[in-house]
Amino acid sequence: MRTTIPLVLTFIVGVFMVGEFFIPHWGYQQVKSLVLEFGAVVSGVAFFLGVINLVQVNMPVVVGREDDWQYKLILLLSMAAMMVIGLWEGTTRMEDGAAYKWLFDAVFIPLNATMFALLAFYIASAAFRAFRARNAEATVLLLAACIVMLARVPIGEQIPGIGEYLSRFQNWLMDVPNVAGRRAIFIGAALGAVATGVRIILGIERSHLGGD
Amino acid sequence: MKGLLASLSQFWVIWIVLNVPGMGLAADLTVEAPQYSSGLKLGLNWTVPTVQSDSLLIVRSGVGPNGPWEIAKSGLQPSETEFVDKVTDDAFRSPPLEQYWYRVVGLAAGMTVKKDPDSLTQLMASSLFQLEGSGRPEASLFKHYPGIWMLLLIVLSVAAMIFYFSAQVRKGNGSKIRRIAGIDAIEEGIGRATEMGKPVLYVPGIDNLEDIQTIASILILGEVSKTVAEYQTDLIVSCCIPIVREVADEVVRSGYYRAGHPDAFDPTSVRFIASDQFAFCAGTNGIMYREKPATNIYLGRFFAESLILAETGYVNRSIQIAGTAEATQLPFFIAACDYTLIGEELFAVSAYLSQDPRLVSSLKASDVVKLVCVGFLVVGIVSHSLGLGFIGNLFSLTGGLP
Numbered sequence: 001m002r003t004t005i006p007l008v009l010t011f012i013v014g015v016f017m018v019g020e021f022f023i024p025h026w027g028y029q030q031v032k033s034l035v036l037e038f039g040a041v042v043s044g045v046a047f048f049l050g051v052i053n054l055v056q057v058n059m060p061v062v063v064g065r066e067d068d069w070q071y072k073l074i075l076l077l078s079m080a081a082m083m084v085i086g087l088w089e090g091t092t093r094m095e096d097g098a099a100y101k102w103l104f105d106a107v108f109i110p111l112n113a114t115m116f117a118l119l120a121f122y123i124a125s126a127a128f129r130a131f132r133a134r135n136a137e138a139t140v141l142l143l144a145a146c147i148v149m150l151a152r153v154p155i156g157e158q159i160p161g162i163g164e165y166l167s168r169f170q171n172w173l174m175d176v177p178n179v180a181g182r183r184a185i186f187i188g189a190a191l192g193a194v195a196t197g198v199r200i201i202l203g204i205e206r207s208h209l210g211g212d
Numbered sequence: 213m214k215g216l217l218a219s220l221s222q223f224w225v226i227w228i229v230l231n232v233p234g235m236g237l238a239a240d241l242t243v244e245a246p247q248y249s250s251g252l253k254l255g256l257n258w259t260v261p262t263v264q265s266d267s268l269l270i271v272r273s274g275v276g277p278n279g280p281w282e283i284a285k286s287g288l289q290p291s292e293t294e295f296v297d298k299v300t301d302d303a304f305r306s307p308p309l310e311q312y313w314y315r316v317v318g319l320a321a322g323m324t325v326k327k328d329p330d331s332l333t334q335l336m337a338s339s340l341f342q343l344e345g346s347g348r349p350e351a352s353l354f355k356h357y358p359g360i361w362m363l364l365l366i367v368l369s370v371a372a373m374i375f376y377f378s379a380q381v382r383k384g385n386g387s388k389i390r391r392i393a394g395i396d397a398i399e400e401g402i403g404r405a406t407e408m409g410k411p412v413l414y415v416p417g418i419d420n421l422e423d424i425q426t427i428a429s430i431l432i433l434g435e436v437s438k439t440v441a442e443y444q445t446d447l448i449v450s451c452c453i454p455i456v457r458e459v460a461d462e463v464v465r466s467g468y469y470r471a472g473h474p475d476a477f478d479p480t481s482v483r484f485i486a487s488d489q490f491a492f493c494a495g496t497n498g499i500m501y502r503e504k505p506a507t508n509i510y511l512g513r514f515f516a517e518s519l520i521l522a523e524t525g526y527v528n529r530s531i532q533i534a535g536t537a538e539a540t541q542l543p544f545f546i547a548a549c550d551y552t553l554i555g556e557e558l559f560a561v562s563a564y565l566s567q568d569p570r571l572v573s574s575l576k577a578s579d580v581v582k583l584v585c586v587g588f589l590v591v592g593i594v595s596h597s598l599g600l601g602f603i604g605n606l607f608s609l610t611g612g613l614p
Binding site: 018021022023024025026027029030039042043046047049050053054056057060067068071108111112115116118119122123125126127129130182185186187188189191192193194195196197198199200202204205207209 | 248249250251252303304307308351352353354355360363364366367370371374378420421422424425427428430431434435453454455457458462463466479480482483484487488490491493494498502516517519520522523537539542544546547548554555556558559560562566570571574575577578581582585
């Protein structure tokens with residue numbers, strides 16, 4: 001019973017949601033929207049469980065003064081502060097002058113931007129390692145990368161004799177082989193996704209249900 | 213006296229326009245339900261009258277050809293000749309009626325549109341022209357486009373072939389999966405972590421549970437957690453979405469039970485980090501720096517944080533196995549990880565690891581459909597090159613190629 005009911009529910013809801021693409025009737029679409037709202041409510045409730053998990057994982061480290069407990073304390077205090085301030089200010093929390101908005105704009109956004117900015121340096125270090133002419137395929141990758149990078153900067157077009165052709169070749173490279181490869185990946189992934197979805201709806205794949 | 217006569221004549225003109233059908237009104241407005249409609253929309257088409265107006269107003273009535281009217285759309289340009297009206301915003305509370313009457317009203321400059329019925333009636337009475345028409349919303353039960361039928365055929369074909377190949381496996385005609393280095397490396401990586409006494413880090417992507425890549429990753433997590441339990445290694449699962457954490461927790465717990473080590477399951481091993489992309493990335497990086505996992509497994513949907521995670525793992529000298537169907541992130545994983553599963557290989561991992569005949573047969577089913585799709589692609593390329601568009605139209609989801 002513990003696995004049968006979820007399997008039956010999965011089948012019924014799965015078939016119903018697949019039908020959304022085939023049945024345009026407004027009654028069907030309204031029920032589908034309702035089911036999606038149910039899912040959104042469940043996901044919203046799961047946020048409470050996420051907060052509980054954060055406390056469960058980090059509080060023992062702080063209490064026991066284990067390694068790096070200070071970082072856990074900052075995490076818990078930051079979470080508590082945002083929660084309290086957000087609840088206190090309520091619907092006005094994102095208005096100008098609100099403390100929540102100030103914390104969001106002055107702390108959270110810059111920290112986010114900092115992490116994103118690191119990406120540029122990580123790209124450089126990964127490219128330095130990856131673009132090595134170890135074999136034929138790696139050499140082709142290296143040449144293609146060099147051509148695209150050179151053609152994308154203004155100085156590439158200024159190279160006498162080949163500047164114009166470099167730009168055209170780069171455009172062809174991005175529009176033809178690159179798009180062809182990406183579409184092949186999309187098609188393969190889409191069919192794999194269909195097969196995975198069918199396996200789950202038919203109950204062939206059951207490991208996501210957990211259980212003993 | 214003259215003023216009284218003028219008022220009376222105006223009154224009679226207005227009375228005739230309002231009450232005599234067709235007087236002052238043109239029937240150049242067609243109202244039709246769009247093809248294979250949901251039953252909530254009506255398409256209006258009209259011919260632009262010769263009378264120049266400043267703007268157009270569209271009013272709708274569900275009662276009769278003479279109102280009461282409500283505004284469907286205001287402020288349309290005088291050159292517009294079509295409009296799709298959604299007859300109701302809340303189909304549950306106010307379901308669509310059987311028939312709707314419309315008027316396209318031409319307004320002169322300076323005429324202000326107000327919502328109250330009396331003002332609207334007066335406005336219409338003083339308008340430059342009115343086009344009238346009526347139509348019935350039609351709710352279709354199925355979209356009869358060729359592409360929709362093809363999509364249904366593909367889904368049903370995959371399901372039918374899964375059952376067929378499963379039956380073949382039961383008869384002893386098993387299928388083989390080609391060796392995929394990245395998937396073999398998962399077990400090797402878990403063994404490496406065991407030897408080094410370090411944990412395995414598993415990241416199931418940052419998208420929600422409704423994404424198929426996340427679902428595939430959770431399915432794989434079940435097999436990985438069973439192997440981790442058998443090797444008696446520590447596992448850390450870093451989740452970005454709380455609901456994914458809950459499902460992952462249950463799946464990991466189940467993996468430990470299936471391996472016969474239920475007591476070895478650590479509830480704090482499956483962690484919700486943060487629901488924001490880069491906060492999650494920073495938290496997971498922190499786990500890598502502090503707990504120094506020997507093996508990092510990134511399977512699921514990733515975005516810009518993919519390279520930050522992979523590079524941090526590289527710096528920590530972890531063996532890294534990544535898999536995603538997100539084409540924009542694959543180059544980063546290929547550059548920074550030891551093994552990368554590309555696109556469809558991600559969906560084959562659970563079958564490969566479990567070697568369950570039914571799961572393997574589903575791989576064979578999707579491979580057969582892939583071959584058929586390749587065939588259609590080749591035929592489509594040739595036919596389009598020859599100017600024959602029928603193959604493309606066969607897969608169109610909207611009734612035909614432009």
